[in-house]
Amino acid sequence: MTRDAILIVEDHEVSRELAVALLTAAGYTVLEAEDGRGLLDRVKRERPSLILMDLQLPHIDGFTLTRQLKADAETCQIPVLAATAYAQPEQEIKALEAGCVGYLTKPLDVQTLLKTVARLLDH
Template identity: 40%
Template sequence: MAKRILVVEDNDLNRKLFCDVLKSQGFAVEGVADGHEVMAKAREFVPNLIIMDIQLAGVSGLDLIEQAKADVALRNIPVLAVTAYAGKGDEERIRDAGAEGYLAKPVSIGPFLAAVRALLEKAVA
């Protein structure tokens, strides 16, 4: 059965790129543009991994990570944060919120897929 990945990204081009790359690798992918829909979509789709943009319109990806980690149904799903925020202390803040992985944009496909696979393998172990 294909691993399910929820891609939370409000930039249409980035979301399409992430989804297309993941689908080409055999993953079942669901994209979400609206941060306000993330929790409901995650409960419905039950992903094996959540890829979370941090800077979303109207809601913080950090807040969404914290909400997911506080939710009994979602807390064990690993989160890969993908963000343009790459300043001093940003990775630490994102990991403190509960993200197991962190990539700074712009993201190269190789490191992106490597991070996805590593978190999926770790989640199974």
Template identity: 40%
Template structure:
């Protein structure tokens, strides 16, 4: 694997969505890292040092909002960009996610162009 690729952590419980995100990110020049449920997220972020996190909001045991709070509560991880990704919020709810501390919001189904553009900007 090319070490010059920036790592993007994807927190997504749907295996098909995860596979799609991984494929898109690889083709876009990123190194995707998967977390299916967000467990141990703080340790994973601390170890992998991703340039960006794509965070599903509706996870089986914890919400993306709660996971964001865990990451933001760590001084050394506070500035890691986190993107909310969900199918359960209309576009006008975007401010709710930004007000909660997410750096960006993407609605599913996600546009490949918008996904890569967003990740590229936040990973710069």
């Protein structure tokens, strides 16, 4: 059974593949992006139900991307869940201030990821 589409924005291939495998196995449709180039247009076009956003990306960071998504009337309602290897409290505060609805640290805990995604998508 296919459920909501989740866009994973992650430049680290192994981390992206792990998230894709976990979410696909849970029945979600998964879209992938290696960086933030063209992300706003892609989100408008593909309309994911949730975005799993790495905060440290090449070209444009996840904080900036999240602020852009939240500032656009067409994308502001899509929840953005931060995923990062940086577990400092100030990074979490910065992510939430940018508009993220949650903050997960890597390596991702399988149960925490799946529970958080289900909660955010009301499943």
